[in-house]
Amino acid sequence: MLTADNSPRPPYQTYQEWYASQDPAHLIQKSRDAENIFRKTGITFAVYGHADSSEKLIPFDIIPRIIAAREWRRLAQGIEQRVLALNAFLDDIYHKQEIIRAGRIPRELIEKNVAFLPEMIGFKPPGGVYTHIVGTDIVRTGEDQFYVLEDNARTPSGVSYMLENRETMMQMFPELFSQNKVQRVEDYPYLLRQSLASLAPPGCKGRPRVAVLTPGIYNSAYYEHSFLADTMGVELVEGSDLRVIDGKVKMRTTRGYEAIDVLYRRVDDDYLDPLTFRPDSALGIPGIMDVYRSGNITIANAPGTGICDDKAIYSYMPEIVEFYTGRKALLENVPTWRCSEAASLKYVLEHLEELVVKEVHGSGGYGMLVGPTASKKERADFAEKLKARPSNYIAQPTLSLSTVPILVNKGIAPRHVDLRPYVLVSDKVKIIPGGLTRVALKQGSLVVNSSQGGGTKDTWVLED
């Protein structure tokens, strides 16, 4: 929030004046009020492996993160470029595979990848869109220095927190929104529905019927699934509600079976269709892939997009962006060592204490090593895992992430953050101004994942 000489950075100017006029005790009270709103509304997530505390609140910090319009425009351009490249990449690897033939990406990295679905080869999803919803994770390391951490093209979660955070802030501090011109995020559910409906399959006659597919109430993101269905005004379905009848996916209603045209699924590829993928899946719909291939349903995001979330693929993103857009990537990648390569593995093992090591298929901050804060024993243990399966890991330097202020008992204190803007893709790319800011609540910590004790805050993109 502050520049080097301790004056507020320009977008924070108005907020800073307001903050200075507030009674700190009152703000702490407001902070508790916010927590009560979240608890009452049941805005919770589940942490797997905690039997007792099956539902948790994500801590919410009441100080907004503020981004200037100029800063946002640059980011948005970079994100759009990246999302278009991702879609072109997916289309290519499931069709002509020119990027492989051009020698820019090793063939085995694609074809031996567990997230690569041979079932998708030669099939074009409705509208040619693979990634209907993307949540690009971005960090900042300097005034004009942004890095993309992850692309999250499979099923980015957290958008309900973006919306509830804004709602809560407007309830608690209405005056802030008249003093600052903050760009709207509230239209997200409406835009999402529009965007999904616009990509209805060729077999859909009349108004497309959209539904959200959830694994059920015990899923960690169930709140978000019900929130999105509710705010879009569409049915929230489970696999057991759906059946393939007469070449269509239909849901069991109190009046009989009714067809669905667009399915926003929050169920992983593996579980989507027990006839095609995991036969033991009880979450999916037997035969949905046949309906999909015959053009009678749209699945968002398309099966097989998960390969973009692979961290080894990530390391090739600069090449991917350049290959498909003909321009250098506007947003930088974090330098990444692929441990599958002998020289890189050697370097990583020698520099473990300064690197972050991640599993290529991991997410949620699980199974990673943060070298600088890990103990000697943790590093030694991890080194063994690395040597045993080098291709399962990549390593990145720890970045000096930017900090933003959070409210603590003694006033405000700096904490590290990242940013996940949400992107909707149809025949155009729509980026919601702002996104979800995740914040590491522990002093000095770099891990922002909610499953690891991170919190969130409202994110403002100001108007010009």
Add this chain to the structure above:
Amino acid sequence: MLGRTANGLYWMFRYIERAENIARLVDAGLRVSLTRAGSSDEDWDGVLQSAGVRDAYASVHDTMTAANAIDYLLRDTSNPSSVMSCIESGRNNARMVRTALTRETWEATNECWIELKQLLSRKVKAADLPEVIDVIKRRAGLIRGAFHGSMLRNDLYNFSRIGTFIERADNTSRILDVKYYVLLPAVSQVGSSLDNFQWESILRSVSAHRSYGWVYDGEYKPSSIADFLILNVRMPRSLAYCYEKIVSNLHYLEEEYGERHKAHDTAATIKAMLKRGSISDVMDQGLHEFLEDFINRNNQLSAEISEGYRFYR
């Protein structure tokens, strides 16, 4: 609307109704132990039986004590009909159908769960019991209030109401069935204080001890008590009242969907039987036999509703 959603609403309201009824039973049991000289822990046996959990209790506890019985009824989560289990199941169903509930109804349900989870996290002290029972009833009332004040009168509403009344009819008939013998003319000695206390405890279990006095001129008579709880359509927990409501809610569904199911006929038959009959007919048939038959038919109706509206298949 999804068949699973109809099912979720139906069960959400069955569980909330059951939680409230269990709290009433505990309240009545407590009252007995406070007011009757010579009352013993054994009196709780009847309360557990009314709640339908006597055998389950016996498999967990070797002896019958008031403290154990109350704990089992209120907070033991191994008992699927304890107040805590019912609220937990009710809320889980509410979460499942969250998109069908108004925000107010959901929040009232969620807050009920939050408060009771806290309140019932450890054994309830005897001194705190009245307050705890009060909170349960009040919280259930808040859910009902939010529901009535904010839900559209459509199929969602009707499935929720049907769940409430099927459960209530079941609970009232079970309460009566456990105590049917004290209502039999042959064995009751009119005016004895033992009978008076037994009867009052039945009425109290359905929160009807005051209203009974108004309707039947303050005269405790077994046949009047049975009449009140079985046939009186003005008594909101009577079987006749429940069936008035079930039939009218099913009728709205028939109108909205333009479709009639087996359940409609079954409900209409039961309603007609309750409307036509007199309490002496019931007594002639045998109160216990009558109630047993009713409970079966009520269950059958529940199964027909889930089938007709595709709750599961």
